[in-house]
Amino acid sequence: MIAAALSPTTVNAAYLVAAVLLVLAIKSLASPRHARLGNRLGALGLVIAIVFTLTLEEVDRYAFVLSAIGVGAVVGAVGARTVRMTAMPQMVALLNGTGGGAATAIAIAEFNRIERIDGDFASDTLVAILASTVIGSITLSGSMVAFAKLQELIQGRPIVFPGQQAINASVVVGAIAVAAAAGIAEETTLLLVAAAAALAFGVLFVLPIGGADMPVVIALLNASSGLGAVSTGFVLDNNALIIGGSLVGASGTLLTLLMAKAMNRSVANVLFSAFGQVQAAGGGVRTDDGRTVRATTPEDVAVQLGFARKAIVVPGYGMAVAQAQHDVRQLADVLEQQGVEVKYAIHPVAGRMPGHMNVLLAEANVPYTQLFEMDEINPEFAQADVAIVIGANDVTNPAARSDPGSPIYGMPILDVDKAASVVVLKRSMNPGFAGIDNELYLDPKTTMLFGDAKESVLKLITAVKNS
Amino acid sequence: MSGTLIASLTVFVLAALLGYELISRVPTLLHTPLMSGTNAISGIVIVGAILVGGSSGATTFESVLCFLAIVLATINVVGGFVVTDRMLQMFKQRRPESRE
Numbered sequence: 001m002i003a004a005a006l007s008p009t010t011v012n013a014a015y016l017v018a019a020v021l022l023v024l025a026i027k028s029l030a031s032p033r034h035a036r037l038g039n040r041l042g043a044l045g046l047v048i049a050i051v052f053t054l055t056l057e058e059v060d061r062y063a064f065v066l067s068a069i070g071v072g073a074v075v076g077a078v079g080a081r082t083v084r085m086t087a088m089p090q091m092v093a094l095l096n097g098t099g100g101g102a103a104t105a106i107a108i109a110e111f112n113r114i115e116r117i118d119g120d121f122a123s124d125t126l127v128a129i130l131a132s133t134v135i136g137s138i139t140l141s142g143s144m145v146a147f148a149k150l151q152e153l154i155q156g157r158p159i160v161f162p163g164q165q166a167i168n169a170s171v172v173v174g175a176i177a178v179a180a181a182a183g184i185a186e187e188t189t190l191l192l193v194a195a196a197a198a199l200a201f202g203v204l205f206v207l208p209i210g211g212a213d214m215p216v217v218i219a220l221l222n223a224s225s226g227l228g229a230v231s232t233g234f235v236l237d238n239n240a241l242i243i244g245g246s247l248v249g250a251s252g253t254l255l256t257l258l259m260a261k262a263m264n265r266s267v268a269n270v271l272f273s274a275f276g277q278v279q280a281a282g283g284g285v286r287t288d289d290g291r292t293v294r295a296t297t298p299e300d301v302a303v304q305l306g307f308a309r310k311a312i313v314v315p316g317y318g319m320a321v322a323q324a325q326h327d328v329r330q331l332a333d334v335l336e337q338q339g340v341e342v343k344y345a346i347h348p349v350a351g352r353m354p355g356h357m358n359v360l361l362a363e364a365n366v367p368y369t370q371l372f373e374m375d376e377i378n379p380e381f382a383q384a385d386v387a388i389v390i391g392a393n394d395v396t397n398p399a400a401r402s403d404p405g406s407p408i409y410g411m412p413i414l415d416v417d418k419a420a421s422v423v424v425l426k427r428s429m430n431p432g433f434a435g436i437d438n439e440l441y442l443d444p445k446t447t448m449l450f451g452d453a454k455e456s457v458l459k460l461i462t463a464v465k466n467s
Numbered sequence: 468m469s470g471t472l473i474a475s476l477t478v479f480v481l482a483a484l485l486g487y488e489l490i491s492r493v494p495t496l497l498h499t500p501l502m503s504g505t506n507a508i509s510g511i512v513i514v515g516a517i518l519v520g521g522s523s524g525a526t527t528f529e530s531v532l533c534f535l536a537i538v539l540a541t542i543n544v545v546g547g548f549v550v551t552d553r554m555l556q557m558f559k560q561r562r563p564e565s566r567e
Contacts, residue, residue, distance in 0.1 A: 072541025250486030355498030
């Protein structure tokens with residue numbers, strides 16, 4: 001297929017071009033305007049890297065390589081075209097896992113190859129192989145558990161058992177120890193055992209982490225899939241892998257820190273505290289101080305909205321679960337036709353992954369100029385006549401500001417309670433992820449519209465149109 | 468410590484710093500496409516899989532592993548770029564003509 005093999009120098013030059021294109025792809029994400037072009041440049045970079053690799057003299061099994069690429073391309077393209085936008089966290093979780101799995105498989109194969117040929121391992125190559133195996137395996141199985149939680153194949157709440165931390169610690173130490181032994185003994189079987197132990201650790205590691213902490217977990221697994229690529233690059237002395245992997249690692253790391261900061265918790269606290277495992281008994285809101293929750297009807301809310309000049313919509317995971325983003329947009333359209341100014345307030349950890357709400361609203365044709373980050377929108381709640389909270393809970397809880405005893409105390413929240421009135425669309429009075437009552441619901445200016453978010457919004461649209 | 472190791476470490480550290488700088492400029496609006504886009508980039512490990520498994524000297528054991536690695540990495544590359552493109556085309560500054 002390839003007429004003449006290109007020299008390694010030429011191929012390395014092509015890798016440099018590919019790396020530059022990957023950097024440009026990331027750079028272009030600074031603005032939505034050029035991001036799509038940048039993404040295509042990134043894809044071009046990958047194509048260049050793959051094609052030039054195929055021209056190397058030592059690569060001669062084209063049917064083997066191309067058939068594997070064919071299988072992966074079909075699976076990837078079909079998956080990417082059919083996945084629902086609400087399922088994007090699961091998609092990213094799966095892609096983190098496949099990256100990790102690939103790194104592990106390559107490391108084990110290369111270990112076997114060197115051991116088979118002459119067993120002459122350079123010490124840095126050996127360390128990189130062992131790191132690749134362990135990091136890749138943890139990323140693979142951890143991502144699968146994250147996927148299962150997001151897809152609700154297993155319960156989203158933390159899964160805990162006695163002695164969990166000690167067991168987890170011994171499994172990961174065991175995995176590293178066996179990997180080291182495999183390196184010393186130069187024995188592939190031992191490396192497979194190490195990979196199995198690392199896979200087990202990935203499962204154990206993610207099980208105790210709750211659904212609403214998934215933004216941190218997904219970002220962290222994103223980072224580790226990048227590190228897997230980096231260590232594979234060290235194994236093969238390949239700069240394209242090192243640069244590409246570093247970009248991914250940096251991105252995942254930064255997002256992990258941002259997400260943890262948005263919850264005012266350390267990364268360690270998110271990963272190891274099994275946060276949200278305590279579910280409030282009965283799930284009711286305390287009314288012992290005489291305040292009660294007021295339920296309302298779509299008609300009453302429509303009247304309220306009829307007098308409003310400015311409304312702020314606060315979407316949360318409940319909107320994603322109900323697939324209500326298109327209906328929310330329609331409600332905003334109807335309100336705007338009646339002269340109401342509508343803005344959207346997006347909390348950084350609303351949903352199940354970084355930027356989740358933005359993607360859903362973009363899908364529903366909401367222009368991004370209407371989407372506002374927490375710091376931008378918070379001063380505006382005081383001028384809003386109505387704040388409409390749709391399936392968001394903990395990110396609106398004033399206890400985060402005022403109650404030092406609250407588990408979410410110190411977490412930056414959307415200042416929904418500063419609005420003149422608040423309407424909360426909620427399925428039931430069950431507490432949010434943190435398992436705590438939301439003071440907002442007891443506020444005299446808050447009314448609750450109970451029911452599925454999608455149905456409630458549809459009823460609201462009809463009521464507003466008829467009022 | 469070998470010269471190639473230091474050269475590789477240099478590339479790694481500089482690329483990570485560059486990545487951190489660039490990514491800190493990505494608005495929260497685009498954090499989901501950032502994650503799926505970097506998913507695609509981590510598919511660069513496909514190069515490694517081709518280098519190790521693409522040679523006719525590879526054993527069956529190595530071939531199976533590398534076939535798997537190429538499939539998985541290609542899912543990353545194709546799935547990541549396609550889904551990112553799907554998302555990015557939805558971000559509009561102004562309201563497009565309503566589809567409903």
